[in-house]
Amino acid sequence: MTTRDTIPSGLSRRDLLKLTATAAVVMLASRNAIAADFHRFQHGTFDITVVSDGFLTLPAEITPEERQAIMPRLGGNAATAPVQANIPLIRHGEDLILIDTGSGSHFQASAGKLAANLQSLGIAPEAITKVVFTHAHPDHSGATTTIDGKVLYPNAQYFVSEAEWAFWTDRDCATHMPSALHDFARGAQRDLFAVKDRLTLLRPDDEIIPGMRIQQTRGHTPGHGSIELAGDGGLLITGDACTNDVIFFENPAWHFGFDTEPEIALKTRQMLLDRAATDKLKMLGYHWSYPGVGYAERKDASYRFVSA
Template identity: 95%
Template sequence: MTTRDTIANGLSRRDLLKLTAAAAVMLASRNAIAADFHRFQHGTFDITVVSDGFLTLPAEILLPDATLEERQAIMPRLGGNAATAPVQANIPLIRHGEDLILIDTGSGSHFQASAGKLAANLKSLGIAPEAITKVVFTHAHPDHSGATTTIDGKVLYPNAQYFVSEAEWAFWTDKDYATHMPSALHDFARGAQRDLFAVKDRLTLVRPDQEIIPGMRIQQTRGHTPGHVSIELAGDGGLLITGDACTNDVIFFENPAWHFGFDTEPEVALRTRQMLLDRAATDKLKMLGYHWSYPGVGYAERKDASYRFVSA
């Protein structure tokens, strides 16, 4: 089942918003993760994983390929129930020399009320929005770029340079998106245009293998969106900030042949995910996953024909 099929058959972004309220009581304790800050050094980079809160996603999105029995076994392991489960939003704050860099901006007020906590958590760390010098987008879905502006439309990080891949810009800023994209993607396109156009005058379009700063390189991980990228940091064997190239550290490590319901190019995303996990296991590459269990830092270890996540 593709993303387009999943949403077209009755599950809209509006439906997802409603799911948040239904799951709020069950998941309230998980929001405490926003107070945790995992900090580590990687080569010349000082990294703090700052929580943006969590999202609530339905089984139809998380496990479109799973049988009913498989869903019933996996969903509780994610901290959810038979219908929905929480997924964290882990945002790397990277200090390098005079730069203070965010990888994605989180949801702001544009997705689910349980997310959008990044700005408050940065404040608790003593970091004002004006201190951020660079923002690198893995892609322009609302839970990754929705906090580009405040609720009144002002740019949240006014002194930052912004970076997005050429392919991501070209896909989402198509002025004829209503004709060229299925209706299931129209809300996403409007959100991406809102976020990207807000910083157009300070936005740099990048290509795969291009460096943002020395040692921070763009890696193409197309599929979740046509211009999705991951960010690789040099040193200590390498660190790949995966974005949504591999969306869950339980589901897709253990079931690398399964699809994810929000992948725009499902088969491309599947191949990308499999290549990423194969490389990570072979090279013992450290990874940081956006929607993985906080703080989302660890390794892929082979287990028979699949993998298991090993926390760092």
């Protein structure tokens, strides 16, 4: 959890949790969270389209000075700011792969727009061949099933890290987290058990398809994994290993309130940013300003996000 000695005066652990669940809303609001266009790019042998799942909104309760300095940069107002959900759709040969499924009907009404956005691209749920989960929080796996309990992507194979499966399917997993996150546990079990018969469990560095591997980025959850694609210097799809391209790039020593293992998550995020800056590794962030594709550049003792 966030501690006061790592954040500005007046910004509590709950404040930062709320604030970090933010990113630019203006573009999404103007499109009613249904994308009119999409960011598409090639990376090696992969054709990638960043598809929006909409956005999440939580209030930010910080001092007026901090609000004035931070909130406009996140696309918010005096009371709230949004957090985007950027989902990579990856075409590789005959495969059409989603990295996470988004919220569906199991989280906030402003999210869960992925299926509609895919439809606007001419892609039916039946066309998806693989789904890879970075982790099983509701804004990442909540659209695994429809509101009536049917698997949304019926022809897909599913992949998640072995550690993530073990954590969430432990009947006592709720005892290891704050009570506020117990609904997350129930949702994760709902999502993972729904596809158990078509689920492949991955260990660190396992290859999903040629050139696509899962990398352990533990901390946000005990089994959190990021997806690395080969070619063109590498691309790391970070999931929630680094949740905001403003706050945590500029303040790499801050904690994030949703991290299950705060100290491990902090070290993971710092190592990720250090590697990205050193190796000029391209990254794609789930909750970063759309489309969330860019680089980490060192700036004094911190970093800044450079859009690609």
